[in-house]
Amino acid sequence: MRKIISLVLFFATVVVSNSFGAYPSKAIKLIVPSKAGGSTDTTARLFAQTAKKYWKGAKFIIVDKPGSGGLMGFEAEARSRADGYTLGLMFTPQIVAHIVAKRATYTLDSFKIIGNVAEDPEIVVVPAQSSVKNLDDLVKLAKSKKITAAVNGIGSDDFLAAKNFESATGVKFNLMPTKGSTEEKAAILGNHIEVAFMNLSQMLAQHKAGKARIIAIMSKKRSDVAMDIKTSVEQGYNVLMTATRGMLINAKVKKNIADKISDLYSKVVNDKEFQAKCKKAFIFLKPMKGKVYRDYLVQLQKDTQKVYDVSPW
């Protein structure tokens, strides 16, 4: 008899929790389209840690799906079940660059954009021994001889920034794609190349230690963490580039669940503890809500298309 009662009770709980149970009733996957231990991965882990404060008892599982400049992860996010139990991290400009280069099977419409979390502005960096002190010097040097510029892979933010800089100034670099910021760092610190296009977080420590020189940050405003670095706009070059890291879900997720996720996102990015941890980890927060961020992505896709049309990869 006891067994039957417990069995009935068990099924009753299952039915109740499935039909009336509030979201979330099971573990939520957080897909990270890059390697464990990287900056996007750390962002996701800190997000999950903070999210538990607001969704008591909720479980988050970080799933790293690295490969092909995030493409493997973006594809998995687009194919994920639309039940709200899969959140995805994304980064620009790769997510739109894959669409432009016709590598992706998804489009921006495959996703509901939750919002942006962080950004990492593009920088132009030269070896400490270099005579180049600013962008004018760089253009002068590049016009006098062929110089090598390292970027992080074809279709990356670095690559697009270098291409935009080329078309804005009329110079032509010897573009050297690398397999990641580590190779770019080694090439600059070892004085093997003249210039590299990278992200601020990757070279900030070396710049402050005087081992490399960041000559420009490619944004409209200077960065709080390095006020000494002049922007490209200040130096008279209107070339902007930044890498953003946002969050998305499958476009078909029901509205009430999507709203809950958006609400969680807002709470986490405004959390003081989360902000403090990100600052320590060199993650520069730049919250942008769904609609605003989506417009940004649409514009970015158009800009990337222009570069692709001139020199496809």
Add this chain to the structure above:
Amino acid sequence: MIILDALHAVMSVSVLTAVTVGSISGIIIGGMPGLTATMAVALLIPITFSFSPLIGLSLMGGVYAGAMYGGSIAAILLSTPGTPAAAATAIEGYPLTKQGKGGLALKVSVVASFIGGTFSVVVLLLVSPLLAQFALKFGPPEYFLLALMGLTGVISVSTGGLVKGIISGLIGLIIALIGTDAMSGVLRYTFGQVELYEGVSFMPALIGMFSIAQMLALTSEKRIANDDIDLSSIKREKMPKGMAPFIALGTAVGTLVGIIPGEGATIAAFVSYNMAKQKSKFKNLFGKGNPEGIAAAESGNNACVGGSLVPLLTLGIPGNTVSAALMGGLMIQGLIPGPELFTKYGQITYGFILSLFIANIVFLVVGLFFAPYFARIALIPASILIAAISVFAVIGSYAINNSMFDVGLMLTFAFTGFFLDKMGFSLSAIILGMILGPIAESGFAQALTISGGAYSIFFASVPAKILWVIIIILLVQPMISHYRSKKIKNTAS
């Protein structure tokens, strides 16, 4: 004295516990194919927020050191390298297990790992800034030559004849061509498969060709160890004599190669193995279970741990994926790589380095104590073992990239590997080609981008010239010994 302060900080119960826990879990993680030290360190990053910096770092350091050693256990006993760096160990270790000498192989591996690991940490402690300058001398042309030096290892790992060995190496290089061309972004031989855009990932290939192919071969046996082995002798294996020069060789190569950012540990293990074979008096025993090979390969890959931290701590350039994840852990604690780490934050940095010594001692004790017990795996009936290993192999290949495609890849490599092995081709040479191919290719292409197409760049710098000399020695020496042995045969007949 800052180092003494650091020593004092390390000798606290909490730090010692952290190192021990880290090191032991590292051994387990390293021993499981598919679980990597990188994943473990990444998992620890958010957790370390709640610890003091030194505890968090020594936990991560312990995992790193433990995992590098742990990779050798499964490599020796089951021919299942937990990390690509342990592949060379499997070549010599597994045959020894088959002969019932698994305990001996494990002992050699743990002692070699300990010496290699400890020496490299001494180097890290004493001459980091100096060595960082050496690391910076390496640019794209030197990376290309380094990969070329690793590729000469094809000669040593191919046991079924040189021609078949070279063909195997070329097969590996051809497989490495699949994926996106890093220079132009063009897709090569991907047949529209998104999973192949990044290239064929080598962990599934490694698990398939080493582990499953061996299990297929095992189906015709009752268990790994041959039947005629005295079961009780496994426990009482002594450390063989004459290992010292090979451990020294591996340690030197590992420390130097580890300092250079890149795929350090794997290159170090294979280069050490290759050099050990050239140097050995028992060349013919290589591939059939020569502890000298294990000694060189294991001291080589463990010596990379200290080496890879040199550019990380001094310049903020991580030498491999594990130290890249470690860098995340450092920054979260507000420790920004650079000279300040050794002055302002000296107590933490030196404390972290000292904790690595303890991590090495922990895995030495654990390894020596458990070696005889681990070795008994060889006595488990094949029918049980094969099923268990297959499960691990499937989970392991899935877990690397969370991809089902990789499981299929693993199985494909397993079956092709099995037949290629039967035909006398070298699976190790294929793996070597796959790992080193991309490094050689990008180094080559990047160097020519810098030089504007002039090949003189490959001979320009001092490190490049030294590397050429080593490459030539590694190529010429086997030729001479080959010629000699032929001559002896001719005169005898």
